[in-house]
Amino acid sequence: MIIDVALGDRSYPIHIRPGLLGDAAAVLAPLARGQRLVVVTDETVATHHLATLAAGLPGIRLEPIVLPPGEATKDWAHLQLVVERLLDLGVERSDAVVALGGGVIGDLVGFACSMLKRGCRFVQVPTTLLSHVDSSVGGKTAINAAAGKNLVGAFYQPVAVLIDPAVLATLPRRELMAGYAEVAKYGLINDAGFFAWCEANGAAVLAGDSDAQIHAIAHSCRAKAAVVAADERETDDVRALLNLGHTFGHAFEAETGFSSRLLHGEAVALGMVLAHRLSARLGLCPEGDAARVTAHLAGLGFATEARDLGLDCSAARLVDHMKHDKKMSAGRLAFILTRGIGRSFVSRDVELAEVEAFLAGELA
Incomplete structure (x- = not known):
């Protein structure tokens, strides 16, 4: 099914289908400039799902950026790491960065993309129930600060959300x-x-x-x-x-x-x-x-x-x-x-x- 987030010229679809992760070409292939996609994920998610995503995108080269798992990753140091790595890879405003993971990855990548060259596109591919039902939708992006949670961030909408409920089978x-x-x-x-x-x-x-x-x-x-x-x-x-x-x-x-x-x-x-x-x-x-x-x-x-x-x-x-x-x-x-x-x-x-x-x- 497809659910639309109606925001005028910033509207986007939420795609929901079991098996979508391994069959994402219809949505993601048109966003792959130069037949490549940069995917930011964490070590745990990469182990379970990165190969499935790659198999579902034949002819497209994935450039993975793999981060440590956990809430501690949603900080200044990892934000800087992601931004600098995206610059190293030559990501342009017309590119679409894929955030493959739970709420930490989605929040961090969305915030990085909101800043990169004053805004490049990104796609949410959430892999946890929490990110399926909440954090991947709505454009709230942020990192944590010493003073509290999600205090540094921006409203920045993705161009699409891809939800594969089958990935929940890997969750404790x-x-x-x-x-x-x-x-x-x-x-x-x-x-x-x-x-x-x-x-x-x-x-x-x-x-x-x-x-x-x-x-x-x-x-x-x-x-x-x-x-x-x-x-x-x-x-x-x-x-x-x-x-x-x-x-x-x-x-x-x-x-x-x-x-x-x-x-x-x-x-x-x-x-x-x-x-x-x-x-x-x-x-x-x-x-x-x-x-x-x-x-x-x-x-x-x-x-x-x-x-x-x-x-x-x-x-x-x-x-x-x-x-x-x-x-x-x-x-x-x-x-x-x-x-x-x-x-x-x-x-x-x-x-x-x-x-x-x-x-x-x-x-x-």
Whole structure:
């Protein structure tokens, strides 16, 4: 299937089909100037998927740039490495660089391409569930800084997204879970019916059921495409809703050093639980809905208690991390709260002192 991201002259298609990675010529061959494509990937993804992609592009020479795996790669040093390697390879603005990997590779390559010669084309070929349903769509590109996650970046759209659900068979369950958190998020934001579908089918998605995975990916991509078309640069609070759980989650990621100790999706899952609990504490959300979110995610194996992370920090330190959030404005932080499942909204009325007191209780 093909889902369009409608952005005028910057619109692009999301192609979704099992086996697409090994049959990508129809999409990628027209972008291969001089019968070559530069592919940026990481060591793990290269082992599993680079040969498959090459086999699906007969007559096209691939120039791979292979990086270390993991969130630590999304930094200044690797951004410089990628940019300089692309220059060494003579990449021009009319070329299309392929980002083959998960969210780290997609974010890093997109940001590099946004800067290279003031902008060259790139294609997202995501290989994780999280990047299938979230990071590959919408043009948010960034690297992490010492002050926090994704603080240096640009809005820069790809020219196409190629999603092959079959690649999920190579992922460990933990990586699938990290992506599933972003799937459930679409239901919790504004689609209670889809969250009910998640409650009934989430276990099947994680167990590798192909039909369930394809439905989850396609529904998530349609939802993300609609949000991006309505509010590409997050100026009208529409796209901001996609940050449900992320303010808490990014604080936990910062405290754990953006490491494999806590994956992004794991942090978001806990963050969504806490957003519903805080909303209930503020009298906005029924306690039963907050409990339902906790039960669903806990039942799939997610950590739903902040104290289970084993953090050696205070609530005040977590709030300090939040102060570096991109949604800070005039000293106030926009929180994504909820009036119930599928009824999220942006609030700028939450006092950080209230959040600190709430987190102190959660950590106790």
